Amino acid sequence: MTFNIATPFKRSRRLVQRHYPATLRGDEGDVLAAMIDMPDLRCLAHTPLKAMDGLDLVLIAYANTLAAKPLPTASSIFGHAHRSPQTVVYVATLCWECDEYGAVVPRSYYVERN
Numbered sequence: 001m002t003f004n005i006a007t008p009f010k011r012s013r014r015l016v017q018r019h020y021p022a023t024l025r026g027d028e029g030d031v032l033a034a035m036i037d038m039p040d041l042r043c044l045a046h047t048p049l050k051a052m053d054g055l056d057l058v059l060i061a062y063a064n065t066l067a068a069k070p071l072p073t074a075s076s077i078f079g080h081a082h083r084s085p086q087t088v089v090y091v092a093t094l095c096w097e098c099d100e101y102g103a104v105v106p107r108s109y110y111v112e113r114n
Contacts, residue, residue: 056111 097108 059111060109 095110095112097105099105
């Protein structure tokens with residue numbers, strides 16, 4: 001799954017903060033993209049790395065809220081990317097543990113960055 005982190009600026013008197021919005025882009029059959037069927041994840045951070053750390057936490061929290069719900073169909077996968085000349089690509093894989101019967105262990109989600 002790929003997130004584009006664009007860099008529009010928010011200016012204040014003392015500090016310029018960058019607002020890093022991340023938009024989901026998934027291919028058909030991408031289970032994570034199907035599960036996280038949301039148009040926009042937002043994270044306010046000073047650096048792209050801190051924005052990515054925040055996105056990791058948002059992904060895990062969102063996956064935990066959807067764990068009991070059935071996955072959407074592939075046709076419902078949302079896909080588009082923000083256009084920006086200053087783009088950092090964040091690629092992450094959502095992972096989880098299964099019990100001996102193949103069921104997902106509750107609250108076992110974690111993110112691996114590719």
